[in-house]
Amino acid sequence: AQSVTQLDSHVSVSEGTPVLLRCNYSSSYSPSLFWYVQHPNKGLQLLLKYTSAATLVKGINGFEAEFKKSETSFHLTKPSAHMSDAAEYFCVVIPRGHGSGNTGKLIFGQGTTLQVKP
């Protein structure tokens, strides 16, 4: 079964310092991977997605992620955290190789809460 594991449930950084949110995936097939963000009382918003093109993916608000097949990882980074980055972040995979795979259902990781301290 295809899945993602977010290695940290909670990450705390100071404003202006780098952000690293870790995600490992499990997939027998070339996966499609996403990062979504959820701010309080808001819907889930797509940050970026990897779909087998460039391995370094740039997203909104200065975030980027690198697909590393050898490490089965898709970590999310940002060079300098801003207070407005405080939110819940989800690493997500679309299963492939199943008979019903083209419905595009998303499989979520457990989520990482990012705290940004002034």
Next chain:
Amino acid sequence: EPEVTQTPSHQVTQMGQEVILRCVPISNHLYFYWYRQILGQKVEFLVSFYNNEISEKSEIFDDQFSVERPDGSNFTLKIRSTKLEDSAMYFCASKLFVTSGDTDTQYFGPGTRLTVL
């Protein structure tokens, strides 16, 4: 910018009662989804819906659950007889395209928090 909306934002109900959660997807989107997140747990897929029928459903989506697109704009999730364990945040999502190997962006609503007492 178009967005997915959900009503109500919070629903409190008694165990055994029926609830209907409402979603208005983005108007030209073709594919619709429901997900749920029990407090402290992962977001879980419930069901996908295309061309007025269910295209995929999870094990969670048993015969107590149903979905409907009654009027071409709303997309509803009905739980016939709620249980305590149905308490969760329910998210609706929609997507524009339906293509093979589809990886198009799903746009999510803000969620409805369902509390079953």
